[in-house]
Amino acid sequence: MARLSYREAGRLAIAEAMRADPTVWCLGEDLGRGGVFGQYAGLEAEFGPDRICSTPISESAIMGAAVGAAMAGTRPIVEMRFADFALCAVDELVNQAAKARYMFGGQSKVPLTVREPMGMWRSSAAQHSQSLEAWYTHIPGLVVIAPATPEDNYALLKAAIRNDDPVVFMEHKNLWDMEGDVADDATAEIGKARIACAGGDCTIVSWSAQVHVAMQAAAELADDGIDAEVIDLRSLWPWDEAAVAASVAKTGRLIVTHEAVGVGGFGGEVVATIAERHFASLRRPPLRLAAPRIPISYAPELENQVRVTARQIVAAVRRLN
Amino acid sequence: MARLSYREAGRLAIAEAMRADPTVWCLGEDLGRGGVFGQYAGLEAEFGPDRICSTPISESAIMGAAVGAAMAGTRPIVEMRFADFALCAVDELVNQAAKARYMFGGQSKVPLTVREPMGMWRSSAAQHSQSLEAWYTHIPGLVVIAPATPEDNYALLKAAIRNDDPVVFMEHKNLWDMEGDVADDATAEIGKARIACAGGDCTIVSWSAQVHVAMQAAAELADDGIDAEVIDLRSLWPWDEAAVAASVAKTGRLIVTHEAVGVGGFGGEVVATIAERHFASLRRPPLRLAAPRIPISYAPELENQVRVTARQIVAAVRRLN
Amino acid sequence: MLRIRAFETAAIRAADEKLVLGAIHPSVGQEAVAAGVCAPLRRDDLLLSTHRGHGHTLAKGADAAAMMRELFGRDGGNCGGKGGSMHIADFSVGMLGANGVVGANINIAAGAAHGVKLRGGDQVVVCIFGDGAMNRGPFLEGLNWAASFKLPVLFVCEDNGWAATTSTRAVTGGPGPAARAEALGIATAAVDGNDVLAVEEAAQALVESLRSGGGPRLLHARTYRLLGHTSVDKAAYRPAGQAEARWADDPIRRATDLLLGAGVAQNVLDADAAAATAEMTAAFEDAKAAPWPPVSAAYDDVQDIGAVAAPAGL
Amino acid sequence: MLRIRAFETAAIRAADEKLVLGAIHPSVGQEAVAAGVCAPLRRDDLLLSTHRGHGHTLAKGADAAAMMRELFGRDGGNCGGKGGSMHIADFSVGMLGANGVVGANINIAAGAAHGVKLRGGDQVVVCIFGDGAMNRGPFLEGLNWAASFKLPVLFVCEDNGWAATTSTRAVTGGPGPAARAEALGIATAAVDGNDVLAVEEAAQALVESLRSGGGPRLLHARTYRLLGHTSVDKAAYRPAGQAEARWADDPIRRATDLLLGAGVAQNVLDADAAAATAEMTAAFEDAKAAPWPPVSAAYDDVQDIGAVAAPAGL
Numbered sequence A, B: 001m002a003r004l005s006y007r008e009a010g011r012l013a014i015a016e017a018m019r020a021d022p023t024v025w026c027l028g029e030d031l032g033r034g035g036v037f038g039q040y041a042g043l044e045a046e047f048g049p050d051r052i053c054s055t056p057i058s059e060s061a062i063m064g065a066a067v068g069a070a071m072a073g074t075r076p077i078v079e080m081r082f083a084d085f086a087l088c089a090v091d092e093l094v095n096q097a098a099k100a101r102y103m104f105g106g107q108s109k110v111p112l113t114v115r116e117p118m119g120m121w122r123s124s125a126a127q128h129s130q131s132l133e134a135w136y137t138h139i140p141g142l143v144v145i146a147p148a149t150p151e152d153n154y155a156l157l158k159a160a161i162r163n164d165d166p167v168v169f170m171e172h173k174n175l176w177d178m179e180g181d182v183a184d185d186a187t188a189e190i191g192k193a194r195i196a197c198a199g200g201d202c203t204i205v206s207w208s209a210q211v212h213v214a215m216q217a218a219a220e221l222a223d224d225g226i227d228a229e230v231i232d233l234r235s236l237w238p239w240d241e242a243a244v245a246a247s248v249a250k251t252g253r254l255i256v257t258h259e260a261v262g263v264g265g266f267g268g269e270v271v272a273t274i275a276e277r278h279f280a281s282l283r284r285p286p287l288r289l290a291a292p293r294i295p296i297s298y299a300p301e302l303e304n305q306v307r308v309t310a311r312q313i314v315a316a317v318r319r320l321n
Numbered sequence C, D: 001m002l003r004i005r006a007f008e009t010a011a012i013r014a015a016d017e018k019l020v021l022g023a024i025h026p027s028v029g030q031e032a033v034a035a036g037v038c039a040p041l042r043r044d045d046l047l048l049s050t051h052r053g054h055g056h057t058l059a060k061g062a063d064a065a066a067m068m069r070e071l072f073g074r075d076g077g078n079c080g081g082k083g084g085s086m087h088i089a090d091f092s093v094g095m096l097g098a099n100g101v102v103g104a105n106i107n108i109a110a111g112a113a114h115g116v117k118l119r120g121g122d123q124v125v126v127c128i129f130g131d132g133a134m135n136r137g138p139f140l141e142g143l144n145w146a147a148s149f150k151l152p153v154l155f156v157c158e159d160n161g162w163a164a165t166t167s168t169r170a171v172t173g174g175p176g177p178a179a180r181a182e183a184l185g186i187a188t189a190a191v192d193g194n195d196v197l198a199v200e201e202a203a204q205a206l207v208e209s210l211r212s213g214g215g216p217r218l219l220h221a222r223t224y225r226l227l228g229h230t231s232v233d234k235a236a237y238r239p240a241g242q243a244e245a246r247w248a249d250d251p252i253r254r255a256t257d258l259l260l261g262a263g264v265a266q267n268v269l270d271a272d273a274a275a276a277t278a279e280m281t282a283a284f285e286d287a288k289a290a291p292w293p294p295v296s297a298a299y300d301d302v303q304d305i306g307a308v309a310a311p312a313g314l
């Protein structure tokens, strides 16, 4: 057991994976200097510049080369720096990495871990703040993970690197400094949710940094005597429908909250799935609390308009309960 | 009134828009030869190669140049050839076109019509068949249109070209040859659904080519005495929540069917919205009928696995009614 | 070359008869590039190809019958009928795939070479792409990548003058692919792509320099697409007489003349051609008779974690 | 140049005091590129810039007070506080935006020039990007586009040797941006980017040739980033002494020496510097005192059709 930041936990996962398997390597811009958020600090010293590969500013080539290198028997960890820049490499991820195994009839797998730091981080504005996890859930062939805690960042990143198919691994930029206990050799199964806080009165589903907002809301609600159950999905594809369904069967109430834009966001998938398959469990209308469909501003109060606050969650739960 | 194919209707819309406004122009590969589906046939002869601009194979530049040209006072119509190739130009569409007006505080609009022929078309396989309309609905700043008929292709394409913001205009490849009546100067309001067939027993929501599958199902159901209401959304952002809500208020039953993958698809948005805001109208669980989360195969029977058939819709409606 | 020509002749016939399902892009007239470039390659060398990839795939050693089955969408196709012509691949002979996205193979090839280098292998990677692909960003990013990391990859620009219906020259700035590669730090060679011996000789030298760690190279092979962009394209947009004139330069005809000149007997050549035709006719008949893939295969090989189940009863 | 230096000095102070909210990328040491390139431009000529765009924007004629307000995220900023430093723009003086995505401005610039040409205008478009951007696909696609359509765009590679913490040379194949541009059919010029007169002279000639329909050009301006990548980056990764040595080549110092040598009195120069400092200090104070933008502005200028309404009560 160690107390680690979310950043350090990810770095430890990579270091351990690289020690155990010489075919694991990392590629991305400025990795030799530790990466833009320090999440690779010290790794070049241990593993050398061939395996901690500092690349040109060539997102298409970073992703595309990783696809080829995966086909050639290595396990690349791709650093996209900001999830927003991964939009320069969508063909490579969606048309190539995600489809190669299938199109070629299973002749090759493409073991790829694509790290995409996402989310709002004070005043980074419209091109450095997006949360586009929903996009990747829509693409057959991809696994999508969005951890909320240091331990999950450690355990799920290790699981992602071990996985034989492309994984979009979305760390939240606002969590890098968050500290938490990380059990030695902690493991996590991709597709299993974590009950962040148990409760029988209302189910709140979330993932990534928004889990912590939901937890704040749950704490406030507890003061009122309302026991919210907060479910941290941890991975969005596959996602743990069973855990959510079981909770809603108990509470009769479902709120999904996420940082991404609500329209076309993954909250719609969760709500629609529960409404379709567990309709009878819903004693109240389900609810999404997510960002309005506007770009993200630079000025703080404008930026805050796309944030869902604990207060809003509390108010919504009170309305349902 | 004229009888036109879906292809011709689109071409007419462009020709009329170009005659009326000298700043409208088209850019894309092979446009001088009529475009890959003949949807630009004859336009170079009328408007010349400067305004029917045949470009290099440079999707990033096609989209990115259109953004600049829009800022410089023209109204580009961008041809992406296959919606799948637009994945080579996502930064340009999502980070640039969609956000410029906002990021720059309203100093510039970006009037862009991006034609993205989408959908399955016999044995085009995984990289030439995708329907990713849901992605674009998730991006603030974009309008998303997916017409199902020649008349709508005409009227909505004209509306798209007139619109001052970027529009993703998704024509379905399997509809190019479909014929229909097109009223002279037909107009359509972006955001207003079309009741393709009225009925009181079940609401079936769809768009693009899948509308015709829904209509087949409705015809079969009518033989059984079940009156399905088929709503063709026509545009996905904005989409006509009021029309769907009014229908569900009447029928109590909602089925959304689309060709795209179900997970993360726009059907989830429709179902979630109705479940959230019109919960009391739902007398049965809502239902999505969409593609399983698998890539699209080449072999016909495998490709068919991602098709939702009229038969499946009929069976689903029967189960609900 | 004869086998490639015979394969595509059979495939075009099959497309006309609707036995081939999707679009196919024949490489008739370009066979010398495929044959010459692949001649010096080992089986474990790697190859990345394009939408126009039948010839490259055959030349790398893939089984013609399995390829024909793939084009017919049948069981036993290289990709189990899931890919078709535009995604043909045979990893067992190092052929890592055609690609439906122009230029996408360039970065993948650079990465495959990166993987080879990291693993300490001595394979080379060959990446063939068309003249149209040199106008896509991956040309710059992938070549710069290969140059920066000194990777063992041979880029081959198979320059047939056309990008679909557009003359590539009309939309291409500067002198061409070799100048672009040189500007990215990659040494180049140019060759008459319809002269199979010249192509082989050039490729041989480049592959050797790659194998000895010399870093990436580009080969510019000028050729001509004798047919349309796809098998249904009549290519009426070409200047009158252009294609007709270029048939005189048909690489197979040139190779035949060469062999005849070198004293090989006509009947030996005829026998070769007949054998190729017979092989591909048999592949055609085999594919036509082959069963469809099991429908449940549609659900296979999507992904290990997060795969959806096939519907009950499939 | 003095105004740019003073603006950024004030902006860095504001960033240290957390008055500037997001990251800023100072161009200290690179001012001669901005000043020299923009000198021959008309107000209606167009300019596309980068994340390191304060200098370019000022040189194109934007109001410093409005820019400072933008960096502070305040009402009255050029973008209403919605963009910040990385999206600074002033369309009223033809400055069509900084960009948070490296290289994305290249295609946009080519398109702006395409638009100008289609409309029959005689403006030129200038696109400034860094040396790191030459490794992104848009460099190839945008320059090839401009060459193919003979567009009036001047590409300026502001080569400061660094791409964030990486020495650009280490990840760049070939001789550099000029060779790449030449290979794409674009004539180039190179200039000492710290010599403002040389930059201006070169830009003047290139803009004239553009204006008379000569097609695109590239100017390679060598300079040096005297500070870190962002205002909080200490740039400890640079070889010891490198930055210190380059301060001797500070373009402002060089211009000052030149003017002194030409007989301009020191007190005139001091007065200029003092005026610049005073202007930017005033801009700082003005921005600090400025109101925040109305919160409802978050919902404005998303799109005409399909805009979501601001919540009631905003």
Ligand SMILES: Cc1ncc(C[n+]2csc(CCOP(=O)(O)OP(=O)(O)O)c2C)c(N)n1
Pocket: B029, B057, B059, B081, B085, B088, C025, C050, C051, C052, C100, C101, C102, C103, C129, C130, C131, C132, C133, C134, C160, C162, C163, C164, C168, C225
């Ligand atoms: C990114 C992308 N854009 C457009 C297409 C459509 N397309 C397929 S082949 C082709 C022409 C390619 O020309 P070239 O690279 O010269 O290859 P050739 O067909 O001549 O062998 C085009 C435009 C595509 N497949 N991918």
Ligand SMILES: Cc1ncc(C[n+]2csc(CCOP(=O)(O)OP(=O)(O)O)c2C)c(N)n1
Pocket: A029, A057, A059, A081, A085, A088, D025, D050, D051, D052, D100, D101, D102, D103, D129, D130, D131, D132, D133, D134, D160, D162, D163, D164, D168, D225
């Ligand atoms: C597509 C993309 N990749 C990465 C980044 C992160 N990034 C911002 S500035 C920069 C360095 C750019 O170097 P250069 O183009 O030389 O400009 P300079 O900072 O030296 O002015 C990087 C990598 C980005 N903004 N966009």
Ligand SMILES: [Mg+2]
Pocket: C130, C131, C132, C158, C159, C160, C161, C162, C163, C164, C168
């Ligand atoms: Mg070609």
Ligand SMILES: [Mg+2]
Pocket: D130, D131, D132, D158, D159, D160, D161, D162, D163, D164, D168
């Ligand atoms: Mg630089």
